[in-house]
Amino acid sequence: MLVVTRLDDVTADLVIEELNRRDVPVARLDPGDFPTDVTVGATFDGSGMGGTLRTRSRIVELSAVRSVYWRRPSPYSSASGLNRQGARWCADQARYGLGGVLAALPRAHYLNHPWRNRDAEYKPTQLAMAARCGLNVPPTLITNDPARAREYACEYAPVIYKPLWNSDFTGVDARAATVWIEDVAPDTIDAGVSRTAHLFQQRVRKTADIRLTAVADQQFAVRIDGSPGVDWRRHYDSLSYTAIETPTDVAQGVRSYLDAFGLVYGAFDFGLGTDGRWWLYECNPNGQWAWFPDPICQPITTALADQLEYAGERA
Structure with a gap:
């Protein structure tokens, strides 16, 4: 199991802890640590890709990786002591070299594949796709x-x-x-x-906000109440959270949306209108969820760990 993220990622920490509890081998790697603390030795021939990745604490056989949890890695960087042009050139080589290796692991199940994340990050594309999938768009x-x-x-x-x-x-x-x-x-x-x-x-005339976290076929919708302003992220201390059911039409639209972008995971933000309709604001293909209370976090953690463990075995 390979987790690609920076060191200070509480969301990834929860999933890693769950995988460790299951005795699933996990290696954590931040591409931003390359080349100082990460070494790549990828080989290619008629049989495909082989070789290894090395971090300070792990050696990873590329052909043995079954699942990749692509979270929030640091930007690609360069060794110290270079001028601005040299540093930029080296960072680009790292992105297309190490980044290309990490995106092409031959037997891996990705959650999500980094290129699928990239494709799904553009808000205009999100809104157009949401409408095609039958979701309400303001x-x-x-x-x-x-x-x-x-x-x-x-x-x-x-x-x-x-x-x-x-x-x-x-x-x-x-x-x-x-x-x-x-x-x-x-x-x-x-x-x-x-x-x-x-x-x-x-602006949606709403009674509450909703964060829907989708992991493959499982959907975890949470009603968010208590925000005194339009952006609930500014008022965490005022918020309350309630797990709720997802209407059938919304669940179908979310599933179609994930399929259209080739995503396994997505964090969808909705406004609950005064008329009861769910209005989609956006979908973050790599959105956070670890700030929720434990009773809400735990099922999401379990669903992600299951995807990485069992879907990876089938990959």
Whole structure:
């Protein structure tokens, strides 16, 4: 079992602990540690791929890997002492060399394959696919035209803004910052919109939020209550969680969505409308879940460990 993630990943820790409890051999690897603490020796010939990966504590036979849990690895990097151009060149070689090896393990079951994650990370693609799969999608505009954005905000008020990607962002105090989902009034939309793509979406008139965590054919829906604002991630101390059933039509749409992208796992965010409909905001193909209380976390942990252990045996 190979777990590809950075050191500070509590979500992966829970799954690794469960696999250890089952006496399933696990190796943890962060591509960001290459080349300092990771060594690759992959071979290719008429019989396919062979060779090894080495970390500080493990030697992994590439042909023996049965499952890969692809979580949140650090970015590919380079050895110290290089100039900017040399460092960038080495990081690219690492991405396409080590990254290519990790994506081509010959007998492995991926949860999820990194290229499937990549394909499913684009919000415009998510929304288009969700609609094709029969899920409800709030009216949404992606634009760099300030005039069009103001027209949209007037037509579909109330409207929110959300980033298209959670890039690393540093505030004025040099600390890591987050660009939150916010309400947007038409008169606050200015020429800055023209500098890049922006996503504006009609705010769902909701009674609660829902996080649905899907692991293959299992779906774990959690109702989230107590958020005083539009972005519940800003108010964890105020939230309460209740496990709920997923309506049949939503469950079918989620299953179709995973199949369309070739995903085994997905974390879906919905708003529960005042009319009872589930409105899809987005699906993170590698979303978190470990902050939930233990009674909610444990079934998800078990489902993921089962996928890695048993589906990997069949791969």
